[in-house]
Amino acid sequence: MKTVLIAGFNGSMGQQAVKLVNSMEGFAITAGLAHHLPDSDPTSYGLPASTQLFTSLNEIPAGIADIWLDFTVPTAVYANVKYALTHGYRPVVGTTGLTDDQEVELKKLTQDNHLGGLIASNFGMSAVLLMKFAQEAAKYFPDVEIIEMHHEDKKDAPSGTALNTAKLISKNRPAHQTAPDETESLAGSRGGDYEGIKLHAVRLPGYVAHEQVLFGGAGEALTIRQDSFDRKSFMSGVKVALEQVHTLDQLVVGLEQIL
Template identity: 70%
Template sequence: MPKKVLIAGFTGAMGQKAVSLVNQLPNFELVAGFAPKAVNEPERYHIPKTAQIFNQLSQIPDHAADIWIDFTTPAAVYDNVYFALTHQIKPIVGTTGLSDDQEATLIELAKKEKLGGLIAPNFGMSAVLLMKFAEEAAKYFPDVEIIEMHHADKKDAPSGTALATAKMIAQNRPEHQTAPDETETLANVRGGDYQGIKIHSVRLPGYIAHEQVLFGGPGEALTIRQDSFDRDSFMSGVKVALEKVDQLTELVIGLENIL
Protein backbone atom coordinates (compact mmCIF):
# COMPACT_ATOMS: atom_id res chain seq x y z
CA MET A 1 0.00 0.00 0.00
CA PRO A 2 1.35 3.47 -0.86
CA LYS A 3 2.01 5.84 2.00
CA LYS A 4 -0.60 8.58 2.32
CA VAL A 5 0.78 12.14 2.16
CA LEU A 6 -0.77 15.45 3.24
CA ILE A 7 0.98 18.62 2.05
CA ALA A 8 0.51 21.73 4.18
CA GLY A 9 1.09 24.88 2.16
CA PHE A 10 0.39 22.99 -1.06
CA THR A 11 -0.72 26.15 -2.89
CA GLY A 12 2.65 27.93 -2.53
CA ALA A 13 5.76 27.73 -4.69
CA MET A 14 7.49 25.06 -2.61
CA GLY A 15 4.21 23.29 -1.93
CA GLN A 16 3.55 22.94 -5.64
CA LYS A 17 7.02 21.45 -6.16
CA ALA A 18 6.21 18.94 -3.42
CA VAL A 19 2.88 18.15 -5.11
CA SER A 20 4.70 17.39 -8.37
CA LEU A 21 7.23 15.20 -6.56
CA VAL A 22 4.68 13.11 -4.66
CA ASN A 23 2.58 12.68 -7.81
CA GLN A 24 5.61 11.08 -9.49
CA LEU A 25 6.51 8.64 -6.70
CA PRO A 26 4.88 5.21 -7.03
CA ASN A 27 5.02 4.35 -3.32
CA PHE A 28 3.33 7.53 -2.13
CA GLU A 29 -0.19 8.89 -2.61
CA LEU A 30 -1.19 12.53 -2.22
CA VAL A 31 -4.45 12.30 -0.28
CA ALA A 32 -4.86 15.82 1.12
CA GLY A 33 -3.75 19.43 0.98
CA PHE A 34 -3.95 22.04 3.73
CA ALA A 35 -3.90 25.80 3.08
CA PRO A 36 -6.11 28.44 4.72
CA LYS A 37 -7.10 30.17 1.46
CA ALA A 38 -7.30 27.18 -0.88
CA VAL A 39 -10.53 26.63 -2.83
CA ASN A 40 -12.02 23.19 -3.35
CA GLU A 41 -10.73 22.79 -6.90
CA PRO A 42 -8.08 20.03 -6.92
CA GLU A 43 -7.28 20.45 -10.63
CA ARG A 44 -6.22 24.07 -10.00
CA TYR A 45 -3.44 22.80 -7.73
CA HIS A 46 -2.50 19.69 -9.76
CA ILE A 47 -3.55 17.33 -6.98
CA PRO A 48 -5.63 14.17 -7.52
CA LYS A 49 -9.39 14.67 -7.77
CA THR A 50 -9.79 12.29 -4.85
CA ALA A 51 -7.57 14.39 -2.58
CA GLN A 52 -9.27 16.39 0.17
CA ILE A 53 -8.60 20.09 0.64
CA PHE A 54 -8.65 21.55 4.15
CA ASN A 55 -8.60 25.20 5.21
CA GLN A 56 -8.36 24.70 8.98
CA LEU A 57 -6.55 22.22 11.17
CA SER A 58 -9.81 21.40 12.93
CA GLN A 59 -11.22 20.06 9.63
CA ILE A 60 -8.53 17.39 9.31
CA PRO A 61 -9.75 14.02 10.64
CA ASP A 62 -7.73 11.48 12.59
CA HIS A 63 -5.53 9.21 10.45
CA ALA A 64 -5.92 11.55 7.46
CA ALA A 65 -2.40 10.68 6.29
CA ASP A 66 0.78 8.84 7.20
CA ILE A 67 3.15 11.72 6.37
CA TRP A 68 2.78 15.49 6.74
CA ILE A 69 4.94 17.63 4.45
CA ASP A 70 5.04 21.25 5.65
CA PHE A 71 5.97 24.21 3.45
CA THR A 72 3.89 26.92 5.14
CA THR A 73 4.93 30.02 7.12
CA PRO A 74 6.99 30.69 10.26
CA ALA A 75 3.82 31.82 12.05
CA ALA A 76 1.97 28.57 11.32
CA VAL A 77 4.59 25.83 11.36
CA TYR A 78 4.69 25.13 15.11
CA ASP A 79 0.93 24.60 15.40
CA ASN A 80 0.99 22.49 12.23
CA VAL A 81 3.73 20.14 13.42
CA TYR A 82 2.17 19.90 16.88
CA PHE A 83 -1.11 18.90 15.24
CA ALA A 84 0.58 16.32 13.01
CA LEU A 85 2.40 14.67 15.90
CA THR A 86 -0.67 14.52 18.13
CA HIS A 87 -2.62 12.94 15.25
CA GLN A 88 -0.02 10.26 14.55
CA ILE A 89 1.21 11.81 11.28
CA LYS A 90 4.98 11.81 10.69
CA PRO A 91 6.18 15.33 9.83
CA ILE A 92 8.67 16.35 7.16
CA VAL A 93 9.16 20.07 7.70
CA GLY A 94 10.83 22.49 5.31
CA THR A 95 9.33 25.62 6.87
CA THR A 96 11.83 27.71 8.84
CA GLY A 97 11.22 30.03 11.79
CA LEU A 98 10.91 27.58 14.70
CA SER A 99 12.68 28.75 17.85
CA ASP A 100 15.04 26.49 19.80
CA ASP A 101 12.39 26.15 22.52
CA GLN A 102 9.72 25.20 19.99
CA GLU A 103 11.99 22.59 18.43
CA ALA A 104 12.74 21.16 21.87
CA THR A 105 9.03 20.95 22.68
CA LEU A 106 8.28 19.16 19.41
CA ILE A 107 11.16 16.72 19.93
CA GLU A 108 9.75 15.79 23.36
CA LEU A 109 6.25 15.50 21.91
CA ALA A 110 7.51 13.16 19.20
CA LYS A 111 9.09 10.95 21.89
CA LYS A 112 5.80 10.89 23.79
CA GLU A 113 3.86 10.01 20.64
CA LYS A 114 6.57 7.50 19.60
CA LEU A 115 6.88 9.05 16.15
CA GLY A 116 9.80 9.91 13.93
CA GLY A 117 10.07 12.88 11.62
CA LEU A 118 12.39 15.50 10.16
CA ILE A 119 12.77 19.26 10.43
CA ALA A 120 15.20 20.49 7.77
CA PRO A 121 16.28 24.14 7.42
CA ASN A 122 17.20 23.30 3.83
CA PHE A 123 16.51 20.31 1.57
CA GLY A 124 19.15 21.28 -1.01
CA MET A 125 22.15 18.96 -1.09
CA SER A 126 24.51 21.87 -1.80
CA ALA A 127 23.28 23.68 1.33
CA VAL A 128 23.67 20.56 3.48
CA LEU A 129 27.23 20.11 2.23
CA LEU A 130 28.00 23.80 2.81
CA MET A 131 26.99 23.41 6.45
CA LYS A 132 29.13 20.31 6.86
CA PHE A 133 32.16 21.95 5.21
CA ALA A 134 31.72 25.12 7.29
CA GLU A 135 31.53 23.09 10.49
CA GLU A 136 34.82 21.41 9.62
CA ALA A 137 36.54 24.66 8.58
CA ALA A 138 35.56 26.31 11.89
CA LYS A 139 38.18 24.19 13.69
CA TYR A 140 40.87 26.10 11.84
CA PHE A 141 39.21 29.47 11.13
CA PRO A 142 37.29 30.66 14.21
CA ASP A 143 36.73 34.14 12.73
CA VAL A 144 33.70 33.88 10.46
CA GLU A 145 30.72 35.74 9.06
CA ILE A 146 27.70 34.52 7.08
CA ILE A 147 25.85 36.20 4.22
CA GLU A 148 22.54 34.68 3.12
CA MET A 149 20.60 35.91 0.09
CA HIS A 150 16.99 35.01 -0.63
CA HIS A 151 14.00 36.03 -2.70
CA ALA A 152 12.14 39.18 -1.68
CA ASP A 153 9.09 37.24 -0.42
CA LYS A 154 10.92 35.26 2.27
CA LYS A 155 9.15 35.82 5.59
CA ASP A 156 11.93 35.23 8.13
CA ALA A 157 15.46 36.54 8.60
CA PRO A 158 18.00 35.17 9.03
CA SER A 159 17.21 32.08 7.00
CA GLY A 160 16.94 28.78 8.83
CA THR A 161 19.94 27.54 6.86
CA ALA A 162 22.13 30.46 7.93
CA LEU A 163 21.12 30.07 11.56
CA ALA A 164 21.74 26.31 11.43
CA THR A 165 25.15 26.99 9.86
CA ALA A 166 26.02 29.41 12.66
CA LYS A 167 25.00 26.86 15.31
CA MET A 168 27.14 24.14 13.74
CA ILE A 169 30.13 26.50 13.49
CA ALA A 170 29.68 27.69 17.09
CA GLN A 171 29.75 24.11 18.37
CA ASN A 172 32.96 23.29 16.51
CA ARG A 173 35.18 26.36 16.61
CA PRO A 174 37.75 26.87 19.38
CA GLU A 175 37.45 29.67 21.89
CA HIS A 176 39.18 32.76 20.65
CA GLN A 177 39.48 36.47 21.21
CA THR A 178 36.51 38.26 19.65
CA ALA A 179 36.86 41.58 17.88
CA PRO A 180 36.85 44.71 20.06
CA ASP A 181 33.68 46.73 20.48
CA GLU A 182 32.71 48.52 17.30
CA THR A 183 30.91 51.77 16.62
CA GLU A 184 28.05 51.54 14.13
CA THR A 185 27.38 54.86 12.45
CA LEU A 186 24.36 53.18 10.84
CA ALA A 187 22.29 50.98 13.17
CA ASN A 188 22.55 47.21 12.57
CA VAL A 189 24.99 47.63 9.69
CA ARG A 190 27.07 44.76 11.09
CA GLY A 191 24.13 42.34 10.91
CA GLY A 192 22.76 39.94 13.48
CA ASP A 193 24.93 38.20 16.04
CA TYR A 194 24.89 34.52 17.01
CA GLN A 195 27.56 33.81 19.64
CA GLY A 196 29.92 36.25 17.96
CA ILE A 197 29.13 35.10 14.42
CA LYS A 198 27.73 37.94 12.32
CA ILE A 199 24.86 37.00 9.98
CA HIS A 200 23.80 39.29 7.13
CA SER A 201 20.47 38.81 5.32
CA VAL A 202 19.79 40.01 1.77
CA ARG A 203 16.28 40.01 0.28
CA LEU A 204 16.01 40.82 -3.43
CA PRO A 205 13.87 39.84 -6.42
CA GLY A 206 15.54 37.40 -8.78
CA TYR A 207 17.24 35.41 -6.03
CA ILE A 208 16.10 31.97 -4.81
CA ALA A 209 18.41 30.78 -1.98
CA HIS A 210 22.13 31.47 -1.65
CA GLU A 211 24.65 31.44 1.19
CA GLN A 212 28.27 32.40 1.70
CA VAL A 213 30.36 31.56 4.75
CA LEU A 214 33.45 33.76 4.96
CA PHE A 215 36.39 32.67 7.12
CA GLY A 216 39.36 34.92 7.78
CA GLY A 217 42.80 34.15 9.19
CA PRO A 218 46.26 35.73 9.27
CA GLY A 219 47.20 36.34 5.64
CA GLU A 220 44.47 34.14 4.14
CA ALA A 221 40.73 33.68 3.74
CA LEU A 222 38.32 30.88 2.87
CA THR A 223 34.89 31.33 1.29
CA ILE A 224 32.33 28.53 1.02
CA ARG A 225 29.29 29.29 -1.14
CA GLN A 226 26.20 27.50 -2.37
CA ASP A 227 23.53 28.64 -4.83
CA SER A 228 20.05 27.27 -5.42
CA PHE A 229 18.83 28.59 -8.76
CA ASP A 230 15.58 26.61 -8.92
CA ARG A 231 13.24 25.24 -6.26
CA ASP A 232 13.37 21.86 -8.01
CA SER A 233 16.81 21.47 -6.42
CA PHE A 234 15.19 21.06 -3.01
CA MET A 235 13.08 18.09 -4.07
CA SER A 236 15.96 15.59 -4.04
CA GLY A 237 16.20 16.15 -0.29
CA VAL A 238 12.43 15.87 0.18
CA LYS A 239 12.51 12.57 -1.72
CA VAL A 240 15.22 11.26 0.61
CA ALA A 241 13.14 12.33 3.62
CA LEU A 242 10.02 10.59 2.27
CA GLU A 243 11.96 7.38 1.71
CA LYS A 244 13.61 7.41 5.15
CA VAL A 245 10.99 8.88 7.49
CA ASP A 246 9.60 5.45 8.38
CA GLN A 247 13.05 4.47 9.65
CA LEU A 248 13.22 7.39 12.08
CA THR A 249 12.34 6.80 15.73
CA GLU A 250 12.58 10.44 16.81
CA LEU A 251 12.16 13.95 15.43
CA VAL A 252 15.48 14.71 13.72
CA ILE A 253 16.77 18.24 13.03
CA GLY A 254 18.73 18.58 9.78
CA LEU A 255 18.74 16.59 6.56
CA GLU A 256 22.44 15.86 7.04
CA ASN A 257 21.54 13.63 10.00
CA ILE A 258 19.59 11.14 7.89
CA LEU A 259 21.90 10.94 4.85
Protein backbone atom coordinates in the same frame (compact mmCIF):
# COMPACT_ATOMS: atom_id res chain seq x y z
CA MET B 1 0.90 2.87 -0.22
CA LYS B 2 2.18 5.76 1.88
CA THR B 3 -0.21 8.71 2.04
CA VAL B 4 0.80 12.36 2.33
CA LEU B 5 -0.82 15.56 3.55
CA ILE B 6 0.90 18.63 2.09
CA ALA B 7 0.57 21.77 4.21
CA GLY B 8 1.19 24.84 2.06
CA PHE B 9 0.55 22.96 -1.20
CA ASN B 10 -0.39 26.19 -2.98
CA GLY B 11 2.94 27.96 -2.35
CA SER B 12 6.05 27.87 -4.50
CA MET B 13 7.71 25.03 -2.59
CA GLY B 14 4.38 23.32 -2.03
CA GLN B 15 3.75 23.13 -5.75
CA GLN B 16 7.15 21.54 -6.31
CA ALA B 17 6.30 19.05 -3.56
CA VAL B 18 2.98 18.23 -5.27
CA LYS B 19 4.82 17.37 -8.50
CA LEU B 20 7.36 15.29 -6.59
CA VAL B 21 4.87 13.18 -4.64
CA ASN B 22 2.72 12.67 -7.73
CA SER B 23 5.78 11.21 -9.46
CA MET B 24 6.78 8.85 -6.62
CA GLU B 25 5.74 5.24 -6.88
CA GLY B 26 4.06 4.00 -3.72
CA PHE B 27 3.07 7.48 -2.51
CA ALA B 28 -0.23 9.34 -2.84
CA ILE B 29 -1.44 12.80 -1.82
CA THR B 30 -4.67 12.42 0.13
CA ALA B 31 -5.01 15.84 1.77
CA GLY B 32 -3.84 19.43 1.62
CA LEU B 33 -3.82 22.37 4.03
CA ALA B 34 -3.78 26.03 2.97
CA HIS B 35 -5.16 28.91 5.01
CA HIS B 36 -6.36 30.71 1.89
CA LEU B 37 -7.98 28.81 -0.98
CA PRO B 38 -9.23 30.90 -3.90
CA ASP B 39 -10.18 27.68 -5.71
CA SER B 40 -11.62 24.62 -3.99
CA ASP B 41 -10.90 22.28 -6.92
CA PRO B 42 -7.84 20.14 -6.02
CA THR B 43 -6.94 19.58 -9.67
CA SER B 44 -6.35 23.32 -10.15
CA TYR B 45 -3.29 22.88 -7.88
CA GLY B 46 -2.05 19.72 -9.59
CA LEU B 47 -3.50 17.54 -6.83
CA PRO B 48 -5.45 14.32 -7.45
CA ALA B 49 -9.19 14.96 -7.73
CA SER B 50 -9.81 12.86 -4.61
CA THR B 51 -7.58 15.06 -2.41
CA GLN B 52 -9.39 16.58 0.57
CA LEU B 53 -8.58 20.26 1.13
CA PHE B 54 -8.65 22.06 4.49
CA THR B 55 -8.16 25.66 5.56
CA SER B 56 -7.63 25.15 9.31
CA LEU B 57 -6.12 22.53 11.59
CA ASN B 58 -9.35 21.75 13.43
CA GLU B 59 -10.95 20.58 10.18
CA ILE B 60 -8.38 17.82 9.60
CA PRO B 61 -9.31 14.34 10.84
CA ALA B 62 -6.74 11.94 12.22
CA GLY B 63 -5.71 9.15 9.89
CA ILE B 64 -6.25 10.94 6.59
CA ALA B 65 -2.53 10.53 5.80
CA ASP B 66 0.63 8.91 7.15
CA ILE B 67 3.05 11.79 6.48
CA TRP B 68 2.66 15.53 7.12
CA LEU B 69 4.82 17.42 4.60
CA ASP B 70 5.07 21.07 5.66
CA PHE B 71 6.05 23.98 3.42
CA THR B 72 4.08 26.77 5.07
CA VAL B 73 5.28 29.91 6.88
CA PRO B 74 7.28 30.50 10.09
CA THR B 75 4.23 31.77 11.98
CA ALA B 76 2.31 28.55 11.34
CA VAL B 77 4.91 25.79 11.41
CA TYR B 78 5.05 25.18 15.18
CA ALA B 79 1.29 24.75 15.51
CA ASN B 80 1.22 22.58 12.39
CA VAL B 81 3.92 20.18 13.54
CA LYS B 82 2.49 19.98 17.05
CA TYR B 83 -0.89 19.10 15.55
CA ALA B 84 0.69 16.50 13.28
CA LEU B 85 2.52 14.77 16.13
CA THR B 86 -0.55 14.66 18.39
CA HIS B 87 -2.74 13.26 15.60
CA GLY B 88 -0.59 10.41 14.33
CA TYR B 89 1.25 12.02 11.41
CA ARG B 90 4.97 11.69 10.77
CA PRO B 91 6.19 15.21 9.97
CA VAL B 92 8.67 16.14 7.24
CA VAL B 93 9.23 19.86 7.75
CA GLY B 94 10.90 22.24 5.31
CA THR B 95 9.46 25.39 6.86
CA THR B 96 11.95 27.43 8.88
CA GLY B 97 11.29 29.61 11.92
CA LEU B 98 11.14 27.10 14.78
CA THR B 99 12.98 28.23 17.92
CA ASP B 100 15.32 25.96 19.86
CA ASP B 101 12.74 25.67 22.65
CA GLN B 102 10.03 24.71 20.19
CA GLU B 103 12.26 22.02 18.67
CA VAL B 104 12.90 20.60 22.15
CA GLU B 105 9.17 20.46 22.86
CA LEU B 106 8.42 18.83 19.50
CA LYS B 107 11.14 16.24 20.09
CA LYS B 108 9.47 15.35 23.39
CA LEU B 109 6.14 14.97 21.58
CA THR B 110 7.68 12.47 19.15
CA GLN B 111 8.85 10.42 22.11
CA ASP B 112 5.49 10.63 23.85
CA ASN B 113 3.64 9.62 20.66
CA HIS B 114 6.23 7.12 19.39
CA LEU B 115 6.56 8.87 16.05
CA GLY B 116 9.62 9.81 14.05
CA GLY B 117 9.99 12.86 11.85
CA LEU B 118 12.43 15.24 10.21
CA ILE B 119 12.97 18.99 10.38
CA ALA B 120 15.34 20.34 7.74
CA SER B 121 16.37 23.96 7.35
CA ASN B 122 17.29 23.12 3.77
CA PHE B 123 16.69 20.12 1.52
CA GLY B 124 19.28 21.12 -1.07
CA MET B 125 22.36 18.89 -1.21
CA SER B 126 24.66 21.87 -1.82
CA ALA B 127 23.35 23.60 1.31
CA VAL B 128 23.72 20.47 3.42
CA LEU B 129 27.32 20.10 2.24
CA LEU B 130 28.04 23.79 2.86
CA MET B 131 26.95 23.38 6.48
CA LYS B 132 29.07 20.25 6.88
CA PHE B 133 32.15 21.88 5.34
CA ALA B 134 31.69 25.10 7.33
CA GLN B 135 31.49 23.18 10.59
CA GLU B 136 34.75 21.41 9.73
CA ALA B 137 36.50 24.63 8.64
CA ALA B 138 35.55 26.36 11.90
CA LYS B 139 38.14 24.28 13.75
CA TYR B 140 40.87 26.04 11.75
CA PHE B 141 39.23 29.42 11.00
CA PRO B 142 37.24 30.44 14.09
CA ASP B 143 36.65 34.01 12.88
CA VAL B 144 33.68 33.91 10.56
CA GLU B 145 30.67 35.78 9.18
CA ILE B 146 27.71 34.54 7.16
CA ILE B 147 25.86 36.21 4.30
CA GLU B 148 22.62 34.69 3.02
CA MET B 149 20.66 35.92 0.00
CA HIS B 150 17.05 35.03 -0.77
CA HIS B 151 14.08 36.09 -2.86
CA GLU B 152 12.08 39.13 -1.79
CA ASP B 153 9.13 37.08 -0.45
CA LYS B 154 11.03 35.09 2.17
CA LYS B 155 9.25 35.52 5.50
CA ASP B 156 12.10 35.06 8.00
CA ALA B 157 15.55 36.55 8.46
CA PRO B 158 18.11 35.23 8.84
CA SER B 159 17.26 32.09 6.91
CA GLY B 160 16.98 28.84 8.81
CA THR B 161 19.93 27.51 6.85
CA ALA B 162 22.17 30.43 7.83
CA LEU B 163 21.13 30.18 11.47
CA ASN B 164 21.74 26.44 11.49
CA THR B 165 25.14 27.01 9.86
CA ALA B 166 26.01 29.39 12.71
CA LYS B 167 24.89 26.84 15.30
CA LEU B 168 27.03 24.10 13.75
CA ILE B 169 30.05 26.41 13.53
CA SER B 170 29.59 27.46 17.15
CA LYS B 171 29.70 23.81 18.28
CA ASN B 172 33.04 23.28 16.55
CA ARG B 173 34.67 26.64 17.09
CA PRO B 174 37.79 26.95 19.28
CA ALA B 175 38.83 30.14 21.04
CA HIS B 176 38.45 33.07 18.70
CA GLN B 177 38.86 36.78 18.57
CA THR B 178 36.32 38.80 20.48
CA ALA B 179 34.70 41.32 18.21
CA PRO B 180 35.73 44.83 19.19
CA ASP B 181 33.20 47.29 20.52
CA GLU B 182 31.69 48.88 17.45
CA THR B 183 29.89 52.11 16.81
CA GLU B 184 27.44 51.67 13.97
CA SER B 185 26.81 54.85 12.04
CA LEU B 186 23.73 53.07 10.69
CA ALA B 187 21.93 50.77 13.15
CA GLY B 188 22.01 47.11 12.14
CA SER B 189 24.80 47.53 9.60
CA ARG B 190 26.83 44.74 11.22
CA GLY B 191 23.95 42.27 10.96
CA GLY B 192 22.53 39.89 13.51
CA ASP B 193 24.64 38.11 16.09
CA TYR B 194 24.67 34.43 17.06
CA GLU B 195 27.27 33.79 19.77
CA GLY B 196 29.66 36.25 18.16
CA ILE B 197 28.99 35.12 14.57
CA LYS B 198 27.59 37.93 12.43
CA LEU B 199 24.76 37.02 10.04
CA HIS B 200 23.70 39.25 7.16
CA ALA B 201 20.41 38.74 5.28
CA VAL B 202 19.80 39.99 1.72
CA ARG B 203 16.29 40.03 0.20
CA LEU B 204 16.11 40.86 -3.51
CA PRO B 205 14.14 39.89 -6.62
CA GLY B 206 15.97 37.45 -8.87
CA TYR B 207 17.50 35.43 -6.04
CA VAL B 208 16.25 32.02 -4.91
CA ALA B 209 18.50 30.75 -2.07
CA HIS B 210 22.21 31.42 -1.66
CA GLU B 211 24.69 31.44 1.21
CA GLN B 212 28.31 32.43 1.76
CA VAL B 213 30.37 31.59 4.82
CA LEU B 214 33.44 33.83 5.06
CA PHE B 215 36.35 32.73 7.25
CA GLY B 216 39.27 35.05 7.96
CA GLY B 217 42.71 34.15 9.25
CA ALA B 218 46.18 35.67 9.45
CA GLY B 219 47.05 36.60 5.88
CA GLU B 220 44.42 34.36 4.29
CA ALA B 221 40.69 33.81 3.91
CA LEU B 222 38.34 30.98 3.00
CA THR B 223 34.92 31.37 1.41
CA ILE B 224 32.38 28.54 1.11
CA ARG B 225 29.36 29.31 -1.06
CA GLN B 226 26.29 27.48 -2.29
CA ASP B 227 23.66 28.59 -4.82
CA SER B 228 20.18 27.22 -5.43
CA PHE B 229 18.94 28.59 -8.75
CA ASP B 230 15.68 26.64 -8.92
CA ARG B 231 13.34 25.29 -6.25
CA LYS B 232 13.41 21.93 -8.02
CA SER B 233 16.88 21.47 -6.56
CA PHE B 234 15.37 20.95 -3.10
CA MET B 235 13.19 18.03 -4.17
CA SER B 236 15.94 15.37 -4.17
CA GLY B 237 16.29 15.92 -0.44
CA VAL B 238 12.52 15.91 0.10
CA LYS B 239 12.32 12.60 -1.75
CA VAL B 240 14.93 11.06 0.57
CA ALA B 241 13.04 12.36 3.60
CA LEU B 242 9.69 10.97 2.43
CA GLU B 243 11.24 7.58 1.72
CA GLN B 244 13.03 7.34 5.08
CA VAL B 245 10.74 9.06 7.59
CA HIS B 246 9.04 5.76 8.48
CA THR B 247 12.41 4.38 9.62
CA LEU B 248 12.86 7.13 12.22
CA ASP B 249 11.88 6.64 15.85
CA GLN B 250 12.57 10.23 16.92
CA LEU B 251 12.42 13.77 15.58
CA VAL B 252 15.63 14.39 13.64
CA VAL B 253 16.91 17.88 12.85
CA GLY B 254 18.95 18.21 9.66
CA LEU B 255 18.80 16.30 6.38
CA GLU B 256 22.43 15.29 6.87
CA GLN B 257 21.29 13.04 9.74
CA ILE B 258 19.57 10.62 7.33
CA LEU B 259 21.78 10.82 4.24
